[in-house]
Amino acid sequence: MSMSEEEEAERRRLRRQxxxxxxxxxxxxxxxxxxxxxxxxxxxxxVRRYERSFRRLPPAHxxxxxxxxxxxxxxxxCISVNSFFIFNMLQAFEPPLxxxxxxxxxxxxxxxxxxxxxxxxxxxxxxxxxxxxxxxxISFPQSDQASYGKSDITCKSLEGVNNKELGTESCCxxxxxxxxxxxxxxxxxxxxxxxxxxxxxDEATPYxxxxxxxxxxxxxxxxxxxxxxxxxxxxxxxxxxxxxxxxVRDWAAEGQKERDQCYKPILEELxxxxxxxxxxxxxxxxxxxxxxxxxxxxxxxxxFISQGNEFSYYMMICSSFxxxxxxxxxxxxxxxxxxxxCNSLSxxxxxxxxxxxxxxxxxxxxxxxxxxxxxxxxEVYSDPSQIGVWDAVVTCFFxxxxxxxxxxxxxxxxxxxxxxxxxxxxxxxxxxADMYGQEDEMSIELSLEDVKKxxxxxxxxxxxxxxxETTYTTNPRSMMQNRYFAAFWTMRKKPVTT
Ligand SMILES: C[S@@+](CC[C@H](N)C(=O)[O-])C[C@H]1O[C@@H](n2cnc3c(N)ncnc32)[C@H](O)[C@@H]1O
Numbered sequence: 001m002s003m004s005e006e007e008e009a010e011r012r013r014l015r016r017q018x019x020x021x022x023x024x025x026x027x028x029x030x031x032x033x034x035x036x037x038x039x040x041x042x043x044x045x046x047v048r049r050y051e052r053s054f055r056r057l058p059p060a061h062x063x064x065x066x067x068x069x070x071x072x073x074x075x076x077x078c079i080s081v082n083s084f085f086i087f088n089m090l091q092a093f094e095p096p097l098x099x100x101x102x103x104x105x106x107x108x109x110x111x112x113x114x115x116x117x118x119x120x121x122x123x124x125x126x127x128x129x130x131x132x133x134x135x136x137x138i139s140f141p142q143s144d145q146a147s148y149g150k151s152d153i154t155c156k157s158l159e160g161v162n163n164k165e166l167g168t169e170s171c172c173x174x175x176x177x178x179x180x181x182x183x184x185x186x187x188x189x190x191x192x193x194x195x196x197x198x199x200x201x202d203e204a205t206p207y208x209x210x211x212x213x214x215x216x217x218x219x220x221x222x223x224x225x226x227x228x229x230x231x232x233x234x235x236x237x238x239x240x241x242x243x244x245x246x247x248v249r250d251w252a253a254e255g256q257k258e259r260d261q262c263y264k265p266i267l268e269e270l271x272x273x274x275x276x277x278x279x280x281x282x283x284x285x286x287x288x289x290x291x292x293x294x295x296x297x298x299x300x301x302x303x304f305i306s307q308g309n310e311f312s313y314y315m316m317i318c319s320s321f322x323x324x325x326x327x328x329x330x331x332x333x334x335x336x337x338x339x340x341x342c343n344s345l346s347x348x349x350x351x352x353x354x355x356x357x358x359x360x361x362x363x364x365x366x367x368x369x370x371x372x373x374x375x376x377x378x379e380v381y382s383d384p385s386q387i388g389v390w391d392a393v394v395t396c397f398f399x400x401x402x403x404x405x406x407x408x409x410x411x412x413x414x415x416x417x418x419x420x421x422x423x424x425x426x427x428x429x430x431x432x433a434d435m436y437g438q439e440d441e442m443s444i445e446l447s448l449e450d451v452k453k454x455x456x457x458x459x460x461x462x463x464x465x466x467x468x469e470t471t472y473t474t475n476p477r478s479m480m481q482n483r484y485f486a487a488f489w490t491m492r493k494k495p496v497t498t
Pocket of ligand 1: 292397
């Protein structure tokens with residue numbers, strides 16, 4: 001083969017690889033959108049199940065619970081309102097890819113293997129992370145490939161979000177060890193099959209996507225059309241429910257207590273460590289695993305150039321909507337607690353509404369340069385352009401999402417400036433621990449003592465350390481409240497002495 005033939009073959013191979021990557025990405029995104037769209041049907045199935053149980057009661061018992069049929073109707077109204085919010089959120093979403101493209105290309109296992117090899121080489125998700133000017137809007141670092149959300153929000157490297165989704169470790173009361181429905185948790189993919197949610201295109205659901213007044217939304221996006229939807233496992237719909245709980249944590253007055261426990265100590269620490277925050281040269285702060293973006297926004301409002309990094313599309317679709325599309329505070333109503341009948345003090349507690357967002361993000365006073373960067377933390381911030389860039393890195397309920405926590409610590413150290421600080425808050429509830437039956441899932445599960453030893457090795461010095469008791473996405477009125485005794489520390493990267 002001549003040189004030019006070889007070059008041409010290589011070009012063709014790379015083009016093919018890109019096509020496969022994109023097709024996989026579209027497939028994954030369709031699945032996530034389908035999970036959101038399946039929410040009303042799955043919730044209706046639950047209500048029907050409650051009704052079936054109720055019908056089986058003997059008449060004397062039924063008589064005691066005569067308010068139940070009206071509770072079921074109230075539940076249906078709540079589901080409609082949640083669905084209305086979800087649908088509006090999806091309508092505002094502008095996928096970074098052509099969603100109508102043919103994804104059959106990635107059905108070939110040989111091609112998928114080829115792609116895996118490519119992924120392993122770590123070439124994806126390189127984020128230049130240049131902070132775009134916000135002028136009161138929230139921006140995502142510009143991508144040459146993937147524009148995310150509205151034109152004011154763009155996001156680099158969302159193509160890496162799909163197959164590698166990890167997700168929230170403890171979105172459920174039961175905690176990550178038992179919850180396989182946290183957004184991005186790969187365990188769920190094994191559970192497809194018997195519990196698949198089937199989209200029924202022929203039958204109108206009692207909900208569609210109507211608001212509480214019965215106004216039905218229609219969509220301009222063809223990818224929201226039922227014909228584009230996939231059958232997704234029920235566990236994917238559970239991730240949507242987890243997102244609803246995360247919305248309360250980050251964007252509702254009801255989440256204030258949790259935010260005071262988790263975010264406030266971090267914000268106070270940043271405030272104390274960077275007392276002279278000049279408007280001309282604000283310090284920079286990275287928040288890996290930013291979830292729905294509230295902490296990153298608060299850090300921005302404190303006078304930092306703040307960047308959230310997140311790799312779950314479930315999270316990113318929702319945070320983008322709240323950060324960029326909210327017109328006023330308390331614009332939307334959701335019913336976050338309707339999906340569990342357990343541990344309720346009363347039906348009214350379970351069926352209470354929550355107004356979101358508690359603040360209007362665009363008027364919150366963000367510092368220019370606030371951005372959200374989509375992609376895997378390891379892949380994005382391993383890029384050489386990230387070395388010694390950040391004044392502070394803040395990890396909140398994040399470090400235990402790692403396959404290899406040592407790698408996370410190494411990267412955090414590398415991307416900090418000399419003398420920069422790492423503030424961490426959270427437990428060590430390793431996300432990939434106990435992944436029975438998935439032998440290839442690496443999981444390095446260090447004790448706190450060993451985490452600190454590793455940090456020392458990478459040049460960190462402990463400055464402050466304490467334990468803080470907190471919850472995570474917990475219903476504050478539930479009879480069950482899981483508590484964490486979270487490690488909170490500030491470490492400084494020792495300046496290099498010459
Ligand atoms: C437990 S949640 C915490 C979210 C937020 N920091 C908070 O305190 O509410 C962990 C977040 O990290 C994200 N995540 C996990 N692994 C990640 C990775 N490798 N790169 C980027 N984000 C990741 C998850 O999608 C999830 O949103």
